[in-house]
Amino acid sequence: MKPSHVSRLTTNRLSVYLRCLNTLEQAGIKTVSSRELAEQFHLNSAQIRKDLANFGEFGVRGVGYDVPLLKQQLIRILGLNKPYNIIIAGAGNLGLALAAYGGFNADGFGIKGLFDSNPERVASLVASGYPAYPMGEMKRIAKKERVNIAILAVPAAAGQAVLDHVVASGVRAILNFVPVRLRVPEGVELATVDLKIQMESLAYHLTLLDGRVGREGKNRPEGARKTDRSAPRTARK
Amino acid sequence: MKPSHVSRLTTNRLSVYLRCLNTLEQAGIKTVSSRELAEQFHLNSAQIRKDLANFGEFGVRGVGYDVPLLKQQLIRILGLNKPYNIIIAGAGNLGLALAAYGGFNADGFGIKGLFDSNPERVASLVASGYPAYPMGEMKRIAKKERVNIAILAVPAAAGQAVLDHVVASGVRAILNFVPVRLRVPEGVELATVDLKIQMESLAYHLTLLDGRVGREGKNRPEGARKTDRSAPRTARK
DNA sequence: TACTGTGAAATCTTTCACAGCA
DNA sequence: TGCTGTGAAAGATTTCACAGTA
Numbered sequence A, B: 001m002k003p004s005h006v007s008r009l010t011t012n013r014l015s016v017y018l019r020c021l022n023t024l025e026q027a028g029i030k031t032v033s034s035r036e037l038a039e040q041f042h043l044n045s046a047q048i049r050k051d052l053a054n055f056g057e058f059g060v061r062g063v064g065y066d067v068p069l070l071k072q073q074l075i076r077i078l079g080l081n082k083p084y085n086i087i088i089a090g091a092g093n094l095g096l097a098l099a100a101y102g103g104f105n106a107d108g109f110g111i112k113g114l115f116d117s118n119p120e121r122v123a124s125l126v127a128s129g130y131p132a133y134p135m136g137e138m139k140r141i142a143k144k145e146r147v148n149i150a151i152l153a154v155p156a157a158a159g160q161a162v163l164d165h166v167v168a169s170g171v172r173a174i175l176n177f178v179p180v181r182l183r184v185p186e187g188v189e190l191a192t193v194d195l196k197i198q199m200e201s202l203a204y205h206l207t208l209l210d211g212r213v214g215r216e217g218k219n220r221p222e223g224a225r226k227t228d229r230s231a232p233r234t235a236r237k
Numbered sequence C: 001t002a003c004t005g006t007g008a009a010a011t012c013t014t015t016c017a018c019a020g021c022a
Numbered sequence D: 001t002g003c004t005g006t007g008a009a010a011g012a013t014t015t016c017a018c019a020g021t022a
Helices: A008-026 A034-041 A045-053 A067-078 A093-100 A119-127 A135-144 A156-168 A195-215 B008-026 B034-041 B045-053 B067-078 B093-100 B119-127 B135-144 B156-168 B195-215
Strands: A064-066 A084-089 A109-116 A132-134 A149-152 A173-176 A189-192 B064-066 B084-089 B109-116 B132-134 B149-152 B173-176 B189-192
Touching: A008 A034, A008 A045, A008 A067, A008 B195, A034 A045, A034 A064, A064 A067, A067 B195, A084 A093, A084 A135, A084 A156, A084 B195, A093 A109, A093 B093, A109 A119, A109 A135, A119 A132, A132 A135, A135 A156, A149 A156, A149 B195, A156 A173, A173 B195, A189 B195, A195 B008, A195 B067, A195 B084, A195 B149, A195 B173, A195 B189, B008 B034, B008 B045, B008 B067, B034 B045, B034 B064, B064 B067, B084 B093, B084 B135, B084 B156, B093 B109, B109 B119, B109 B135, B119 B132, B132 B135, B135 B156, B149 B156, B156 B173
Parallel strands: A084 A109, A084 A149, A109 A132, A149 A173, A173 A189, B084 B109, B084 B149, B109 B132, B149 B173, B173 B189
Antiparallel strands: none
């Protein structure tokens, strides 16, 4: 257990492994080797071992990993054995959707408040039973509810100002949906989800694919790749 | 213009540059150097030049880049000079929110249909004026509306099956929100947004930060981290 | 002069391949 | 024997630093 520093790529994969282990556990599987895990979920076995090795020795040579045990370790490493209290800044379409989205209100992540700069919107949300507040209340609620994560879902123009307000309210981890380059002070963690960039990436690849059809000959179909790995499928060099 | 192969990291940055240029253009700036761009938006100037160099020579030595011209080039490279027709598979909270989310219905990305396996939900959406259809209609609508991008927002258990159905309907680019490892055939582009992994990443970093407070001495504050860097879950090869 | 475009170096990430252990 | 844990190699990405040019 010596995570002097571990890359985000690695920790993101720990989340993936945890998910895989949940699947295996539900299937009643007690023990799994890195090779089995890799084959079943299209990962690389050496990478699994290396990723885990950042945090300790969890396996048994000649046998593999104990599924429930490794699962518990990953939960501990990722800090998922504690509850997380979330606020959402910006109660527009996206903010409201995320509030309603089941994915968050499970597994120890609970939405404790929705903040919006429009008082009428706040009032109407409160009337509908949401825990909605004006922006000025953020610091108070963050303290009271021991909020540790904020979701930023405001218009681009307000992004940096609202982020600064969130940070001033004492929240040190932010999931940002605002398509803008934000600056955070040292010690504050920012994860950005930029839907526009994802769409434009797809547009780019579609354009590339279309271009290929015409050009023939230039592009050899090129032998099968080994494992898919993460999300994207991409032509390689 | 010789993109033999360009990484997703690079093309994602092109989207960022395009955004920066829009800002500059609105501010009436006609010309910008890579250094100015880098300073203003917290990028690296060499990287900007290298990224652009993948696609041609757009700058003027001693001067910089012509803002409107470079903007046009990026639009062309990313394929944003064409319209994109989108369908959403899964009309749950997230699917509906994305349908309503302004970010998509602008800039040539238009939502042409919402698909759900629940007939009652489809009926109620239709009654509310949405272009909603049962899953079985997907192929027909995809053809009719010349759909080129699908957003996958179904429950995890249905993920792979619905993805296969989307692909069978002739759509070759998918933005996936399902927190599950999906397989796509060669020639289909998949971009995944995994909100759960993002949240768990924040949980991990919070835990790390908290741990640090207690442990003292062990942890040098370690040089400032530069820029966000997070957003994309990606893998290349 | 002030910048771009680009090789070369530095850094980071993945994969290989094997020593060593249950 | 069959696996983990891990050094070392390969590969990918970023950054440096400068030649060359408008």
